[in-house]
Amino acid sequence: MNQEVTLIATAAMGLESVVAQEVKALGYTDLKVENGRVQFNAEVSAIPRCNLWLRTADRVKVLVGQFEAKSFDELFEKTKALPWESFIEEDGEFPVIGKSVKSKLYSVPDCQKIVKKAVVERLKRKYGIASWLKESGAFYRIEVSLLKDVAMLTIDTSGSGLHKRGYRVGQGEAPLKETLAAALIQLTNWKADFPFVDPFCGSGTIPIEAALIGQNIAPGFNREFASEGWSLVGNKNWEKALEEAEDLANYDQPLTIVGSDIDHKMVEIAKDNAIEAGLGDLVIWKQMQVKDISPKQENGYLIGNPPYGERLGDKPEVEKMYQDLGIAMKQHPSWSVYILTSNEKFESLYGKQATKKRKLFNGFIKTDYYQYFGKHS
Structure with missing residues (x-):
């Protein structure tokens, strides 16, 4: 039917x-x-x-x-x-x-x-x-x-919200919704054969979503939905949709995705989440400071949701992080950089005006998505 x-x-x-x-x-x-x-x-x-x-x-x-x-x-x-x-x-x-x-x-x-x-x-x-x-x-x-x-x-028809992919076994203080993480990637021209870096990976949401996109894995593949029990939809439609998802997944697609964070505890949480998502060793996880970013390949994509410095005590540290990012990425002009933050001083701290900005909401926080286009954007 x-x-x-x-x-x-x-x-x-x-x-x-x-x-x-x-x-x-x-x-x-x-x-x-x-x-x-x-x-x-x-x-x-x-x-x-x-x-x-x-x-x-x-x-x-x-x-x-x-x-x-x-x-x-x-x-x-x-x-x-x-x-x-x-x-x-x-x-x-x-x-x-x-x-x-x-x-x-x-x-x-x-x-x-x-x-x-x-x-x-x-x-x-x-x-x-x-x-x-x-x-x-x-x-x-x-x-x-x-x-x-x-x-x-x-x-x-969904039950739990679609951001609940089922892989998040741990998270930090202000986790990014999986749906927004996926959108940040979809708003770029990143393709699976380009290198990808998130230097503020936290619990790993952006790199994990990138890996799912890169291998064309359906984000809802490992969870349940309210409408699975509906006679209106029927078991056959669910079976057919799951078969289609399995057929379209490209598990052999090689990926170069790196997620790094200054906090080693968050890196461990990110690793656990990636394993839960069935991505195992697909993402390289590192504990690293922003100033040490030095990608070896050309024409990559850096996508990040750094701390915003909303709490007064964090502000100087966060502003220094933005400056360090700008200095590091100056050495890699072929890379495209995409940063989501509510900090209105981001461009002056980063040291360059964005090619494009897009207003987005991270939960209830009004943010801008700063976009710096490299060679392939």
């Missing part, structure tokens, strides 16, 4: 175009790109494929319906009119979460209760159940999202 559904790939602010490119690369072309999301129509087989392959999206949701709702009665009746039985089985478990922005229906708990009641009534009628719904089967998390009196009702 491969009915058509409307899917929404949610995206962090500033990454919508990156997510859209990924969706297109999977063969889904009729896209609607809006703030925080990419919407498209596809067969249900797209649910496993998008969950397995989207490196930079936060989640994949199924859109059940969208309508104006200015009263609780309107929310109830219009929710009840939607075809919930097309998605949720008789014994499906369906908690409801919600949010409301600039809407008359501002009480989120009330909206959640009303949506839950409406869905219960619809399913009881459709399945001919007089008593309680068991809710002992597959998991369907419904979200009611109200924006300017328009309600959007979705079901989450």
Whole structure:
């Protein structure tokens, strides 16, 4: 069964175009790109494929319906009119979460209760159940999202957020989300045959994501998803998507990826995470100071998320690090350098104006992605 559904790939602010490119690369072309999301129509087989392959999206949701709702009665009746039985089985478990922005229906708990009641009534009628719904089967998390009196009702297909790849056994104080790390790489022209360095590797997220990209390994290959138990999708679609991921992986692709950090404990954590990701010795890990960077090859890519110096005591140390990086990379003009930081003095400390800057959010921190193009950018 491969009915058509409307899917929404949610995206962090500033990454919508990156997510859209990924969706297109999977063969889904009729896209609607809006703030925080990419919407498209596809067969249900797209649910496993998008969950397995989207490196930079936060989640994949199924859109059940969208309508104006200015009263609780309107929310109830219009929710009840939607075809919930097309998605949720008789014994499906369906908690409801919600949010409301600039809407008359501002009480989120009330909206959640009303949506839950409406869905219960619809399913009881459709399945001919007089008593309680068991809710002992597959998991369907419904979200009611109200924006300017328009309600959007979705079901989450992912379960845990897509950044949870399943390889992070350890992390530092401020770990970079895997989805953002992948986006930092996708925003460059790096290809697997170019050398790659992250001199601020922390728990290893950027080099690990680079290795997954370099060998074309689906980022969701080693984890589970909520929709694996849905009869709407079916086992065959999941099996087919997993087979496709296995077939497309290029485990023989040689890579030159180095992750280094000043803190030897973080280097050990990064090694453990790489092993958990199944990448073993694919990445070279080193304890090293930034000033000692001296790549042997030409035309490489340095991508890093250094400390920002947000805490007052760290500022001089961080600023010195930026200066050291600039001095070191001056000796390697063929290299492309990409740095994510919230520090507005980065360019003057690095000693060079960026070729290009892009505004991105690292969690709730507003940052710039400073891009210095080498020969191959």
